[in-house]
Amino acid sequence: MTATAAQRPHESRAITYAWAVLCAITIGSWWLSPGHTTHTASPSVAITTAVVLLGFIKGRLVIRYFMAVNTAPRWLKLSTDAWLFALWAAVLAIYVH
Amino acid sequence: MTNTEPTALTAEQTDHADRRQRGTHLPGDGHMWLMVLGDLIIFGGYFIVYMVQRAMAPAAYLQAQQHLSITIGVLNTVVLVTSSWFVAQAVRAAADADYERAVRLIYGGGACGVLFIGVKAYEWTMKITQGYTNSNEFFMFYYMLTGVHMFHVALGVLILGIVVRELRNPRRRRPSMVEQGATYWHMVDLLWLVIFGLLYVMR
Amino acid sequence: MSATVVAASGGEPVGTEPRAPASKRDLWIVFWIFPTFFGLFGVIFVLLARVIPPPRPDVTTDQKVQWFASHATTIQIGFAAVCVVFGGAAIANGYVAYQMKRMTSGPTFAYAYMGAMAVGTLPGLLLVALCFSAATFRPDREPRISAMLYDLGMLSFNGSLGCFATGYLAFAIAILYDKNQIFPKWLAYVSIWQIVTEVIATQMWVSSAGPYAWNGSIAFWLAVIVFGFWLNCQGIFLKFATDRQPAGSRPAD
Numbered sequence: 001m002t003a004t005a006a007q008r009p010h011e012s013r014a015i016t017y018a019w020a021v022l023c024a025i026t027i028g029s030w031w032l033s034p035g036h037t038t039h040t041a042s043p044s045v046a047i048t049t050a051v052v053l054l055g056f057i058k059g060r061l062v063i064r065y066f067m068a069v070n071t072a073p074r075w076l077k078l079s080t081d082a083w084l085f086a087l088w089a090a091v092l093a094i095y096v097h
Numbered sequence: 098m099t100n101t102e103p104t105a106l107t108a109e110q111t112d113h114a115d116r117r118q119r120g121t122h123l124p125g126d127g128h129m130w131l132m133v134l135g136d137l138i139i140f141g142g143y144f145i146v147y148m149v150q151r152a153m154a155p156a157a158y159l160q161a162q163q164h165l166s167i168t169i170g171v172l173n174t175v176v177l178v179t180s181s182w183f184v185a186q187a188v189r190a191a192a193d194a195d196y197e198r199a200v201r202l203i204y205g206g207g208a209c210g211v212l213f214i215g216v217k218a219y220e221w222t223m224k225i226t227q228g229y230t231n232s233n234e235f236f237m238f239y240y241m242l243t244g245v246h247m248f249h250v251a252l253g254v255l256i257l258g259i260v261v262r263e264l265r266n267p268r269r270r271r272p273s274m275v276e277q278g279a280t281y282w283h284m285v286d287l288l289w290l291v292i293f294g295l296l297y298v299m300r
Numbered sequence: 301m302s303a304t305v306v307a308a309s310g311g312e313p314v315g316t317e318p319r320a321p322a323s324k325r326d327l328w329i330v331f332w333i334f335p336t337f338f339g340l341f342g343v344i345f346v347l348l349a350r351v352i353p354p355p356r357p358d359v360t361t362d363q364k365v366q367w368f369a370s371h372a373t374t375i376q377i378g379f380a381a382v383c384v385v386f387g388g389a390a391i392a393n394g395y396v397a398y399q400m401k402r403m404t405s406g407p408t409f410a411y412a413y414m415g416a417m418a419v420g421t422l423p424g425l426l427l428v429a430l431c432f433s434a435a436t437f438r439p440d441r442e443p444r445i446s447a448m449l450y451d452l453g454m455l456s457f458n459g460s461l462g463c464f465a466t467g468y469l470a471f472a473i474a475i476l477y478d479k480n481q482i483f484p485k486w487l488a489y490v491s492i493w494q495i496v497t498e499v500i501a502t503q504m505w506v507s508s509a510g511p512y513a514w515n516g517s518i519a520f521w522l523a524v525i526v527f528g529f530w531l532n533c534q535g536i537f538l539k540f541a542t543d544r545q546p547a548g549s550r551p552a553d
Contacts, residue, residue: 012189019182026174026293033167034159034300041163041300043155048299055294059287062178066185067283068124068276071117079134087141091295094148132489139493139526146517150510231506241503241512245496252492 018065025054048095056088113192113272124188125277133284136249140288143245144295147238154234159300161235164227169220170297173213174289177250180209181286184257184279191264191275199275200264206282207257210250217247242292246285253285322548330395331542335535337388340381341425348378351428353520354454358509361447368446372436379429386425393417396534399541400474401551403482409474416467424460428453458514459505461498468494483537490530497523 032051034041063080064070070077116122123130151158183206190199221243224236231237260278264270345352350371359367368375393414400410431453435446468491475488501519503512511518 012186015182015185015189019178022178023175026171026178029293029298030167030171032300033170033298034163041159043159043300051294051299055291058290058294062181062283062287062290066181066286067280068117068122068185068188071120071122073121073123076123076130083134083137083141087144087291090145091148094145094152095299097152128485128489131486132492135490135493139497139522142522143518146511146522231503234510237503237507237512241500241518245500248496248499 014065018061022058022061025058029054045096049092052088052092052095055091056084059084059088107194110192110194110272125273125280129277129280133280136284137288140291143242144291147242147295150234150238158235161229161233162296162300164224164229165239165297166220166223167297169216170293173216173220174293176209176213176216177286177289180206180213181283182206183209184282188272188275188279191270191272196264196270200261203257203261203264203275203278207254207261210254210257210282214247214250214254217243239296242296246288246292249285249288253282256281324542324545324547327542327545330391330398331539333388334392334395334538337385337392338531338535340385340388344378344381344385348374348381349429349432350374351432351454351457352524354458354515355450356515357451357454357504357513361443364447364450365443368432368435368450369439372439375432375436379433382425382429386421386429389421389425390418396471396538398551399482399538399545400471402480402541402545403474403478404480405474405477407551407553409470412470413467413474416463416470420460420463420467422460423456424464425457427456431456454514455505458501458519461501465495465498468492468498482541483534487530487533487537490526490533493526494530497526 029051032047060081063084067080069080113122183202187199187202187206190196190202221240224239229236231240256278260275263274342352355364355367397410397414397417400413401407403409431449435441435449435453472488472491472495475483475485475491500512501514501523504514504516504519507513507516507519510516514520
């Protein structure tokens, strides 16, 4: 089956791309964090919203590419998306309230 | 058995690849997904409780958060994400019946896992000697969440070890077994990403 | 099917009397003690003794004395009932151990489970019964002694979690190694959740208020929800295991 022979390096590359994006976002978070500021950190809705969005994106990358949910049955795609959405939406809602 | 590219796929591999192409392939088995989804929900509960408690004393929590080392947090996250890369590649190798490569990749993933635990232990030691203990509300959550997570990592390393043992045995090696172990391992990575975001980065 | 069970030695003696058809009546009698006992346990500990959900740790001596006074009657009825029925715990857990002996993972885990559950019953059920009963027995007891009984009862009830965590670990490992699938694999994973929630609950020794207190959202509520789910699953699969056990078969020693 030539289709699968062609798929194999493609899937492997997708995993590596996902890894690269995850690392980039993570290292970028270094500048957002309160831990690295020398003065007293102040709360920031903008930064926290960014953290929530990035968290959602990172989570979806791990689920879809690492956990191979991209090629999994629909119920799994829906339930993992639902968990991601419910969690981060709740985090943001509680933070903002 | 050489480890050059197999020229012909077995019927199982073809079927496996077909299901992936059609989008109906469940990695591993239902039991492990039940574990993973349930674990995600339970941890979700912990995360929500954390946010609620934090909302009741945001200034105190933020001040405590500043005592966490973001550098160590970023390092640990990159280590764990890299371990997931190894494990995901191992699943692909097993699907291609390249079992020796799969074993090497799993060792890589496991090594990263052990490194993660080492760095975390160092971080805990530092924090405790600096006087941040569970008498502080934020740090109570920090130790609890990272502690339970570390338990999951240790369990994951054990599971990866079992996968390696099964892969070494020509009669017992199966891609679905690697997938089960991988599913658990990626869950551990996923949970850490949330912990990293909530404890180390958000303000 | 026959591979699951037949005792290697000690077979039925060869005799001339006709054997009665094999029946599982003994198994069913014992099985039904499981849901009966745990149902009663729920009624007693929730409605009568008021131990689940627990009274607050962050109260004064006077408030503790007041709590005992207002719940004295139901506590006494509840724990009098405990005296009569708590043997059901031994039988319920013993029956789980019996089914565990049918697993290919061997009888060791069954005995470990049985031992852990047996030891856990003292702090996990009896001590709180004794402490609360003693407190309500003499309403005019010195308040600080009553307050101590309140704390002692609650701490032992919630602190018994170590014994149970050990039992759950034996249960989980036994299931994972069992080729007979007496219990489903995911129940092993749920048992591991149980262990994790129990370990987290240890923080109650340090917190008298908030989510880690013995009545807190994390140390208590999340843990009791997982426990309720797990217990129901264990009971349901105990019934399936009893259904599937071939009549007249016995687990190996």
